[in-house]
Amino acid sequence: MIWEIIWDQMPHLLHGLSVALQLLACLLLVGIALGLTIALIEVYGHWSLRFLCTVFERVFRGIPAVVLLLLFYYGVTDFIEMTSFMAAVTALGLRSTAYQSQIFRGAIQSVPPGQLAAAQSMGMSKAKAVREIVLPQALRHAIGPWTNEYSSELKATSLAYVIGVVELTRQGKYIISSTQGNVLIVFGVVALMYFVVNRAGNWGLYRFERAVTVPGFERRAS
Amino acid sequence: MSALLSVQEIRKAYREEEVLKGVSLELDKGTTKVVMGPSGTGKSTLLRCINYLTPPDAGRVWLDGEELTRRNLNRLREDIAFVFQDFNLFTHLRAIDNVRLGPRKIRGHSKKRADEIARRELERVGMSDKAQSYPAELSGGQQQRVSIARALAMEPKVILFDEPTSALDPELTGEVVAVMKLLASEGMTMLLVSHEVSFARSAADEIVFMEGGHIVEQGRPSELFANPQNPRTRRFLQMITDHHDPDTPDRLAGAAR
Numbered sequence: 379m380i381w382e383i384i385w386d387q388m389p390h391l392l393h394g395l396s397v398a399l400q401l402l403a404c405l406l407l408v409g410i411a412l413g414l415t416i417a418l419i420e421v422y423g424h425w426s427l428r429f430l431c432t433v434f435e436r437v438f439r440g441i442p443a444v445v446l447l448l449l450f451y452y453g454v455t456d457f458i459e460m461t462s463f464m465a466a467v468t469a470l471g472l473r474s475t476a477y478q479s480q481i482f483r484g485a486i487q488s489v490p491p492g493q494l495a496a497a498q499s500m501g502m503s504k505a506k507a508v509r510e511i512v513l514p515q516a517l518r519h520a521i522g523p524w525t526n527e528y529s530s531e532l533k534a535t536s537l538a539y540v541i542g543v544v545e546l547t548r549q550g551k552y553i554i555s556s557t558q559g560n561v562l563i564v565f566g567v568v569a570l571m572y573f574v575v576n577r578a579g580n581w582g583l584y585r586f587e588r589a590v591t592v593p594g595f596e597r598r599a600s
Numbered sequence: 601m602s603a604l605l606s607v608q609e610i611r612k613a614y615r616e617e618e619v620l621k622g623v624s625l626e627l628d629k630g631t632t633k634v635v636m637g638p639s640g641t642g643k644s645t646l647l648r649c650i651n652y653l654t655p656p657d658a659g660r661v662w663l664d665g666e667e668l669t670r671r672n673l674n675r676l677r678e679d680i681a682f683v684f685q686d687f688n689l690f691t692h693l694r695a696i697d698n699v700r701l702g703p704r705k706i707r708g709h710s711k712k713r714a715d716e717i718a719r720r721e722l723e724r725v726g727m728s729d730k731a732q733s734y735p736a737e738l739s740g741g742q743q744q745r746v747s748i749a750r751a752l753a754m755e756p757k758v759i760l761f762d763e764p765t766s767a768l769d770p771e772l773t774g775e776v777v778a779v780m781k782l783l784a785s786e787g788m789t790m791l792l793v794s795h796e797v798s799f800a801r802s803a804a805d806e807i808v809f810m811e812g813g814h815i816v817e818q819g820r821p822s823e824l825f826a827n828p829q830n831p832r833t834r835r836f837l838q839m840i841t842d843h844h845d846p847d848t849p850d851r852l853a854g855a856a857r
Contacts (some may be wrong), residue, residue, distance in 0.1 A: 489691075492684060500681070500702050592734050
């Protein structure tokens with residue numbers, strides 16, 4: 379009986395999963411683009427820009443995700459037209475930016491500064507030396523910690539529930555409401571779906587890290 | 601001024617401490633100079649000030665008649681290669697790619713030409729068979745030879761060596777010294793900070809002795825080693841020749857025999 383319901387409702391759950399993954403992809407992309415920019419500023423930038431970036435990063439790491447979602451959805455939409463999905467991308471994306479900036483900052487700083495000096499001593503501009511020498515190494519260093527961020531943010535997409543994004547968790551809740559009960563089994567299936575996507579992503583990123591590693595870079599224990 | 605590299609009145613202070621108190625020196629094309637002296641006397645700082653890796657507080661540098669400025673810095677740096685004490689090879693690149701990077705990405709040679717240069721220079725330092733190795737797979741001596749090849753691949757007018765063998769154990773020092781001797785004999789213009797007495801004796805045209813941020817004495821190695829004028833130079837040379845020079849019998853070893 380209940381398995382029939384799950385089977386019937388599977389298209390809804392898969393649609394919810396697809397919304398969750400779209401949200402995840404968008405917020406991670408926002409986080410990579412802005413996070414890397416902030417990291418570069420924090421390491422190489424002028425002190426005034428560095429200060430602004432640090433303030434941003436502290437603020438977004440210091441406020442709970444749910445509160446950020448509520449702030450952006452109910453607060454900011456008063457001034458700017460935004461769907462709940464867009465509000466979720468913005469709130470979670472900026473929060474991820476703050477976390478990712480620290481991943482990238484650490485990765486950039488783990489590249490021995492002597493290599494930057496060596497590139498500059500050959501007549502490379504600093505910007506080019508960062509692009510050619512520092513970033514290829516820093517991004518390799520970043521894959522491990524970034525995998526963790528992927529897991530965290532995948533799970534954080536379920537928080538978009540609170541501002542009405544119809545993602546996987548909310549689809550589960552709808553099924554429970556419309557079929558009077560079965561909380562354990564429906565949320566169990568939802569949990570399994572998150573878990574599978576989580577593991578698959580981790581496995582893929584681990585494979586990727588191994589594929590791009592070269593001798594001299596520490597590998598994570600498998 | 602006919603010198604290839606000319607350094608005038610370089611001064612550098614870290615906080616209150618003045619490390620270089622107005623150092624001048626000239627290097628003619630095809631000659632090798634070795635800067636020696638006790639640690640903490642500003643030898644490495646002098647070298648780093650020449651290509652502005654450490655910007656000097658005052659003083660001027662000319663390369664081939666052109667004065668180094670903020671504007672032409674990157675262009676002139678292409679002609680002033682620098683070899684570091686701790687190699688600073690690019691970890692993510694194979695030996696051949698470390699050497700190829702300069703000709704390709706800085707000099708702007710074609711892929712084929714950059715490749716030819718890289719292979720030629722690896723050959724010159726005897727590292728052809730390790731072309732495909734990553735720096736982490738090489739010994740210290742091998743890494744330093746690759747880093748010398750990387751410097752040579754820029755086809756520079758002068759190479760600055762900052763204690764190129766100080767991070768190596770004696771066994772590996774030999775192979776790097778051999779490469780530097782080869783370059784000196786081929787007429788490369790080189791300025792070294794080094795304590796390698798055997799190299800300084802046989803390959804240097806002139807020794808510069810520094811102490812306390814000044815040049816206190818300079819001259820041909822035969823004269824300077826045999827008959828140093830300055831008492832501080834004499835003490836220092838006595839100390840390093842006693843302890844480091846394989847040509848001179850070690851007094852302690854002699855006593856134990």
